[in-house]
Amino acid sequence: MNAPAALAHLVPEIHQRAVPAALIDALKARFGANCSTALVVREQHGRDESSFESPPPAAVVFAESTQDVADAVKLAAQYDVPVIPFGVGTSLEGHLLAVQGGISIDVGRMNKVLSINAEDLTVTVQPGVTRKQLNEEVKSTGLFFPIDPGADATLGGMSATRASGTNAVRYGTMRENVLSLEVVTASGEVIRTGTRAKKSSAGYDLTRLMVGSEGTLGVITEVTVRLYPLPEAISAAVCSFPSIEAAVRTTIQIIQLGVPIARVELIDHNTVRMVNAHSKLGLREEPMLLMEFHGSPTGVKEQAELVQEIAAEHGGNAFEWATTPEERTRLWTARHNAYFAAIQSKAGCRAISTDTCVPISRLADCLLDSVAEADASGLPYFLVGHVGDGNFHFGYLIDPDKPQEREVAEKLNHQLVARALALEGTCTGEHGVGLHKMEFLLTETGAGAVDMMRTIKRALDPKNIMNPGKIFSL
Numbered sequence: 001m002n003a004p005a006a007l008a009h010l011v012p013e014i015h016q017r018a019v020p021a022a023l024i025d026a027l028k029a030r031f032g033a034n035c036s037t038a039l040v041v042r043e044q045h046g047r048d049e050s051s052f053e054s055p056p057p058a059a060v061v062f063a064e065s066t067q068d069v070a071d072a073v074k075l076a077a078q079y080d081v082p083v084i085p086f087g088v089g090t091s092l093e094g095h096l097l098a099v100q101g102g103i104s105i106d107v108g109r110m111n112k113v114l115s116i117n118a119e120d121l122t123v124t125v126q127p128g129v130t131r132k133q134l135n136e137e138v139k140s141t142g143l144f145f146p147i148d149p150g151a152d153a154t155l156g157g158m159s160a161t162r163a164s165g166t167n168a169v170r171y172g173t174m175r176e177n178v179l180s181l182e183v184v185t186a187s188g189e190v191i192r193t194g195t196r197a198k199k200s201s202a203g204y205d206l207t208r209l210m211v212g213s214e215g216t217l218g219v220i221t222e223v224t225v226r227l228y229p230l231p232e233a234i235s236a237a238v239c240s241f242p243s244i245e246a247a248v249r250t251t252i253q254i255i256q257l258g259v260p261i262a263r264v265e266l267i268d269h270n271t272v273r274m275v276n277a278h279s280k281l282g283l284r285e286e287p288m289l290l291m292e293f294h295g296s297p298t299g300v301k302e303q304a305e306l307v308q309e310i311a312a313e314h315g316g317n318a319f320e321w322a323t324t325p326e327e328r329t330r331l332w333t334a335r336h337n338a339y340f341a342a343i344q345s346k347a348g349c350r351a352i353s354t355d356t357c358v359p360i361s362r363l364a365d366c367l368l369d370s371v372a373e374a375d376a377s378g379l380p381y382f383l384v385g386h387v388g389d390g391n392f393h394f395g396y397l398i399d400p401d402k403p404q405e406r407e408v409a410e411k412l413n414h415q416l417v418a419r420a421l422a423l424e425g426t427c428t429g430e431h432g433v434g435l436h437k438m439e440f441l442l443t444e445t446g447a448g449a450v451d452m453m454r455t456i457k458r459a460l461d462p463k464n465i466m467n468p469g470k471i472f473s474l
Contacts (some may be wrong), residue, residue, distance in 0.1 A: 003086075015204070015469070019058035022109045023079040027059055030071055034062040035166055044098060044102040048089050049339075052349040053433055054097040057084060062082040062343050064109045064183060066190055066221040072105050073465075074188030074220065077081065082465050085215040087128065090351050093434025095161065095214055099469040100223070102431035105219060107156055113137045114222070122179060124224040127156025136154040143227040147170035149430065150336045156220045161432040162212030166335070167257070169388030170262045170294065171228065173430065178211050182222030186461040196224055200259055211455070213232035214432050215467035217460050231262075231294035236322040236331055240286040244268055244371055244383075246314040247287045248364045251387045253310050255360050261388060263292040263430055266384035271338050278341030284318055289387075290329070342382040342395050349397045352409040355437075357391040357429030358421035366423050367392060370416045374422070377408050391429035417443075433471045441472060 027035040036042070037059045046056030056286065058081075076083045082102025089096060098104065110126035111135065118141040125134060130152045134145050149158060149165035159181065164173035166320075171177070180194030192204035210217060241247040244266070251264055267275070267288045276283055291302045291307060308319050322328045334341075343351060358366045366395045367385070374381050374394060385392025394416065396409035417427045417440050427433075427440035442450050450472050457464070457474065464474055 001258045001401040002139055003048070015099070017053060017080070017082060018182040019081050019101055019103070020079050020303050022293050023061055023075060023103075024074050025231075027061060027072065030075065031061055031068070034068075036060045036062070038102060039117055042104075045089070045106060046088050048091040048094065048096040049399070050097075050434070050436065051352055051406070052094040052097055053446040054094075055101070057102055060086075060104045060106055062106045062109055066110075066184065066224055069105060069107065069184045069219050069221050069385055073186070073280045073317050075464055076103055077187060077463060079250065080463050082468050083219065084467050085156070086220045087157035087162065088130065088152070090151035090153050090157070091161070091434065092355075092431050093428075093436045095432060095467070095470060099435070102465070106153070107219070107221070110221065115142060117196065118143060118227075120141045121227045121229075122224055123227055124196075124222060125155050126222060127159075127220050129155050131155065131158070131389065138227060139230075141227075142230050144230050145177075145225060146228055147174055147177060150339070155223045158219045159211050160213065160215050162358065162385070162430070164389075164430040165393070166263045166265055166332070166386055168386060168391075168397055168430075169264060170260060174225075175208065175211055176418050176451055177226045177300070178207060179226060181210050181220055182337065183210055183218040183220055184460075185218045186463065187320075190221070191218075193357050194224070194384065195259055203376075212432070216457060216470055217351040217466060219466075227246050231300075233297040233300045234262075234292065234294055235244065235248055235300050236263075236290070236292045237304060237307075238283065238318075238320050238331065239289050239291070239316045240284045240318045241288065241311075242286070244287045245364060245368055246316065247289050248312045248387060250311050250316060251359055252290065252363060253314075255388055257310075259306060259308075259364070260295070260427055261291060261303060261307065263290070264386075264388040265290040266385040266387045266392065267333055267335065267338065270380070271342065271384055274341040274345045274382060275334045278344060279330075279337055281334055283334075285293075289316075291333060292332075313461040338382060338384050338404040339395065342397060346380060346397045348399065349385060350400050351397055351418055352406065352413060353393040353431065353442055354394045354396075354413050354416050355431040356416055357389065358425030358427055359421045360388075360390045362423040362425065363387060363390050366416075366419050366425065369419060370412075371392065373412055373415055377412055379405065379412070381457075386429075389429075390425070435470060438470075
């Protein structure tokens, strides 16, 4: 790993387990052309959007059914070889890296919508279905799936990382929206958790255990999620502010007044500049809130007018509306492309991402001090936030060939996480722990809680083959 000694605890330890040739032969015999050992394929499945590097998996199995996944896991278990689930590779925390070697199971071809139950507001999908694909397929029913992490991630990956995103302030996260799962366990057994019923008191909540387990307890092969009626009216607006503090104070007041806003995103002036250059927009290069309102035409109008009044009290200006689908899509596409706009703003750079979330009343305390630290560091950065639920992200832009820049970025991240935890927040609001936040998980939850997680892991995966080396060490 290209990191200074001072950062040794922040990078994954590479302990490659041997992958016997007999396992590769068995996988090729079972899967034929759907098992690849080509270097280019293995490298594609051995990296994600994180700044970590690791040797690629020894083989990639392209699963097309639950039985394929079960058979691949059984073979891997027979040889004590790690298994790493793969969707589309959008993880930011190193979830996909084969830090202990093993095989990658790509579920991207398991991309069928299995059943739409419009009357019950539910849909069941295979894990390789992406959020955009799902919304296209249910559009004719007048329903939609609101969880929007930005990237066109798969529903399996979103469940595994307990994803959320821009709509979470109104619709919740994957935790609230996954009703049931089909999972292949570490022994290759297929189990089901939960039902399509709205609630249940039957036994342990295994669905919630698997949602957020990051592939360390099993491979998700089916997901049932909630759907919501498409809003009768949708309106989006952008509003510029004289300072980040003014934008944050506006957000806090909106939430504390109970305004049912669907989205409220903070973009700092650095990010606006990068987005303008990347997406050819002409947004004012000032701190900005990007908002969206859902409901009846009257309700949307009332929400928007109230928010505009609140923003004006804090110096908000240049309130601009986007009411047509094309205008809204253009704005939100620019927001979702903020990460790529930032990466392209500095040739050859990588981003060290943060993901803290704090109680909404402490948002200003956490964010403003962190902005001051980032400004003083001299590192270029971007800042975006799902600030309606107290979640925000810095992206520190570093030259991967300059270890001292990474050291500065990780120091800033440490300071930010320490601040968030002191304010009763969390080290990760939506990206998951993966590799990058293992140390922070221990600080946040305490040794006793992590030991309980280890106990669960050992009980369900005694050979430690399910995405080992993630969340915590054994």
